[in-house]
Amino acid sequence: MRLDSTDRLVHNAILLSIPDNQYNLLRRHLEHIEFPQHHILQEAGAKIEFAYFLNGGRASLVVLTSDGRSVEVAIVGKDGIVGTPLSVGLELGPQPAVMQIPGIGLRVKSSVLMDVLNSTPELQVKWNR
Numbered sequence: 001m002r003l004d005s006t007d008r009l010v011h012n013a014i015l016l017s018i019p020d021n022q023y024n025l026l027r028r029h030l031e032h033i034e035f036p037q038h039h040i041l042q043e044a045g046a047k048i049e050f051a052y053f054l055n056g057g058r059a060s061l062v063v064l065t066s067d068g069r070s071v072e073v074a075i076v077g078k079d080g081i082v083g084t085p086l087s088v089g090l091e092l093g094p095q096p097a098v099m100q101i102p103g104i105g106l107r108v109k110s111s112v113l114m115d116v117l118n119s120t121p122e123l124q125v126k127w128n129r
Helices: 013-017 020-027 084-088 110-119 121-127
Strands: 031-035 040-042 050-054 058-064 070-076 097-101 103-109
Touching: 020 110, 031 050, 050 058, 050 110, 084 110, 103 110
Parallel strands: none
Antiparallel strands: 031 103, 040 097, 050 103, 058 070, 058 097
8 A cells, every 4th residue: 555645545557566666766756636538638649748647547648640630649547547657758749648538647747757767767667668
């Protein structure tokens, strides 16, 4: 059992799987947030401001086609993270991420996550598997 900085239970599989010392580096920076349906978490080609760890709900990663339609290419829930490009040092989002099913979760500033990843190489390796 893990708690976030506001003493709410954490359900995100990534945050639950990392060692306590690494989680504690992030914990005080995690902000509890509610995600309404259609909330845009990340824009294509834009700087990734936050990484999102969902505790509930679902986000869709989509690709925009040349004729303006969108195609869902991945789904992220409580088992993942929106903002994975940060783990390899990329600061721009390759595709939009949109909440399809409303939920709750945690977010951390991209600069904080990158600092933690850079100071704990074993964590970076785990997230890139």
